[in-house]
Amino acid sequence: MKKLARALLLVAAVLTLSTGVYLAAPAQAAGEITVVSDSHQTKFPTQIVFNLQARGTNQIEKVTLYYKVSGGDANSYARPSFTPGTDVSAQYSFDAQKSYIPPGTDITYYWQIEDANGNQTKTDPVTFTYEDGRFKWQSVSLGSISVRYYSNESQAKDLLAGAAEAVRTQSTDLRVNYTRPLKIYVYASRSDMTDALPKKSETYDSATTTLGVRLSPEVLLLLGSQSGVKQTMFHEIMHMIVGAAAEGPYSEIPTWLNEGLAMWSEGKMTPEYKNEIDRAIKENRLLSVRALTSFPGDPSLVNLSYGESWSIVSYMIDTYGIDKMADLLAVFKQGSTTDKALTKVYGFNTDELDARWRASIGAPPAQTSNSHGRTSQPQSVPTLTPLGSQPQGTSSGTNVPLLAGVGGGVVIVAAGATVLLRRRHKAA
Structure with a gap:
C-alpha cells in the first residue's frame, strides 16, 4: 500500500512539473528579435508619427523605417534616434508640410531591426490612407x-x-x-x-x-x-x-x-x-x-x-x-x-x-x-x-x-x- 502511495505521489509530481513547463512563457532563442508594438498616428496636415517597440536577446543597434507613398517610384527610408539596448523604443515624425503629401494618399511602411550580431528582422508591411481628419468624410x-x-x-x-x-x-x-x-x-x-x-x-x-x-x-x-x-x-x-x-x-x-x-x-x-x-x-x-x-x-x-x-x-x-x-x-x-x-x-x-x-x-x-x-x-x-x-x-x-x-x-x-x-x- 505504501509503495502504491509513493508511486501516485511520483506521478503527481511529474504531472505538476510538466504542466509548469507548458504554462511558462517561452524564452527568446539566441539572436531573436521580437516586435512588441508597431503603430502610426496621423496629425493632419502637419505630421505622421511612426512608433516601434522591440526586444532582443542581443543589443539592438539599428532601426530603419522604410516607407513608400502611392504614386512614388521608390522606397524612402529614415533612421530614427533611439537608445540601443535589448528593449528599445523608436519614433520617427514625418514632416508632412515640408515634404507635402496630399490627403487621400496611401502610404505603405515597414521596420527593419538589427542587433549587434547582425541578426535582422522585418515587420509586415502596413498600408494606411493619409486622411484629412478635420472633417467627418x-x-x-x-x-x-x-x-x-x-x-x-x-x-x-x-x-x-x-x-x-x-x-x-x-x-x-x-x-x-x-x-x-x-x-x-x-x-x-x-x-x-x-x-x-x-x-x-x-x-x-x-x-x-x-x-x-x-x-x-x-x-x-x-x-x-x-x-x-x-x-x-x-x-x-x-x-x-x-x-x-x-x-x-x-x-x-x-x-x-x-x-x-x-x-x-x-x-x-x-x-x-x-x-x-x-x-x-x-x-x-x-x-x-x-x-x-x-x-x-x-x-x-x-x-x-x-x-x-x-x-x-x-x-x-x-x-x-x-x-x-x-x-x-x-x-x-x-x-x-x-x-x-x-x-x-x-x-x-x-x-x-x-x-x-x-x-x-x-x-x-x-x-x-x-x-x-x-x-x-x-x-x-x-x-x-x-x-x-x-x-x-x-x-x-x-x-x-x-x-x-x-x-x-x-x-x-x-x-x-x-x-x-x-x-x-x-x-x-
Missing part, C-alpha cells in the same frame, strides 16, 4: 471612382456621375483603358481647403483661391462652393486620361496639346477666351503653335496661351476627327517628337499646323519674330507648367502680377486681387 463610389464629401451629398452624387461619364467618354475617345483609382475630395469652403493644399508663401496663399487641383495621379481636390466645379473636374480628369494615352518613359507632349485637350473637354469655348483671341488677331499678336510648346512666362499672355491651345485642339478635332487625335497621342507614347508625330499622323509639321489653324480663324500668317513670341522657335523664357486652366480674378485698379512657384513652374498671382485658378501639383 462620407463617400459615394462607382467602380474605381469615389467622391468624398462632408457637406453636400447631392452635389457629391452629381459629381460622381459626371466623373464616371467623363472617364468613360474621354477614355473611349482617346482609346485608353483607364483603370486607376480616382479619389475626389470636395471641400465646402476656401478656408477648409487651404490647409489641405501645399503651402507656398503667405502672399501667395492669401492672394489665390484654388478651384481645383490634381495633387497626384489618383487624388483630385475640388472647391465645392464654386459655380464651375464640374467643368474644373472634367478638365483635370482629361489631364489624367491624356497622361495615360501619351506619356511614356521617353515622351513629352507639348503644353498646347495637353492644355488644349483639357480645355476642350470643358465644352464650348467661353467668351473671355474667344474675345482674347479676337483681340490678338486684330492686333496681329497671336502666339505661334511652336511658341506654345511650353507656355511663355509673361503673365499678360496666360489667357491667350490657354485660349489659343483650346482653339488649336478644337480645330484639329473638328477638321480631322477625334480618331486622328487618339492616333497622335499613341505616337507620342512611343517617344516621338512633336514634328515627327504630327507628320506621321496628319502629314504636316508644327509650322504647317500653325498656318492651317490661322487660316481657319481668319488670322494673318505668322510673322517671323517679335516680342510676343510669333516665331518659328520656342522662346527662352521661364516656363508655365500645365496648371489646369488660367487664373481668373477681379479687382479694381491696376495690379502688378507676381510669379509664384507651383511644382516645377509658375502661376500668376495678381497683387491686391484674389486670383481663382485651377492647377496641377507636380508630385515629388
Whole structure:
C-alpha cells in the first residue's frame, strides 16, 4: 500500500512539473528579435508619427523605417534616434508640410531591426490612407471612382456621375483603358481647403483661391462652393486620361496639346477666351503653335496661351476627327517628337499646323519674330507648367502680377486681387 502511495505521489509530481513547463512563457532563442508594438498616428496636415517597440536577446543597434507613398517610384527610408539596448523604443515624425503629401494618399511602411550580431528582422508591411481628419468624410463610389464629401451629398452624387461619364467618354475617345483609382475630395469652403493644399508663401496663399487641383495621379481636390466645379473636374480628369494615352518613359507632349485637350473637354469655348483671341488677331499678336510648346512666362499672355491651345485642339478635332487625335497621342507614347508625330499622323509639321489653324480663324500668317513670341522657335523664357486652366480674378485698379512657384513652374498671382485658378501639383 505504501509503495502504491509513493508511486501516485511520483506521478503527481511529474504531472505538476510538466504542466509548469507548458504554462511558462517561452524564452527568446539566441539572436531573436521580437516586435512588441508597431503603430502610426496621423496629425493632419502637419505630421505622421511612426512608433516601434522591440526586444532582443542581443543589443539592438539599428532601426530603419522604410516607407513608400502611392504614386512614388521608390522606397524612402529614415533612421530614427533611439537608445540601443535589448528593449528599445523608436519614433520617427514625418514632416508632412515640408515634404507635402496630399490627403487621400496611401502610404505603405515597414521596420527593419538589427542587433549587434547582425541578426535582422522585418515587420509586415502596413498600408494606411493619409486622411484629412478635420472633417467627418462620407463617400459615394462607382467602380474605381469615389467622391468624398462632408457637406453636400447631392452635389457629391452629381459629381460622381459626371466623373464616371467623363472617364468613360474621354477614355473611349482617346482609346485608353483607364483603370486607376480616382479619389475626389470636395471641400465646402476656401478656408477648409487651404490647409489641405501645399503651402507656398503667405502672399501667395492669401492672394489665390484654388478651384481645383490634381495633387497626384489618383487624388483630385475640388472647391465645392464654386459655380464651375464640374467643368474644373472634367478638365483635370482629361489631364489624367491624356497622361495615360501619351506619356511614356521617353515622351513629352507639348503644353498646347495637353492644355488644349483639357480645355476642350470643358465644352464650348467661353467668351473671355474667344474675345482674347479676337483681340490678338486684330492686333496681329497671336502666339505661334511652336511658341506654345511650353507656355511663355509673361503673365499678360496666360489667357491667350490657354485660349489659343483650346482653339488649336478644337480645330484639329473638328477638321480631322477625334480618331486622328487618339492616333497622335499613341505616337507620342512611343517617344516621338512633336514634328515627327504630327507628320506621321496628319502629314504636316508644327509650322504647317500653325498656318492651317490661322487660316481657319481668319488670322494673318505668322510673322517671323517679335516680342510676343510669333516665331518659328520656342522662346527662352521661364516656363508655365500645365496648371489646369488660367487664373481668373477681379479687382479694381491696376495690379502688378507676381510669379509664384507651383511644382516645377509658375502661376500668376495678381497683387491686391484674389486670383481663382485651377492647377496641377507636380508630385515629388
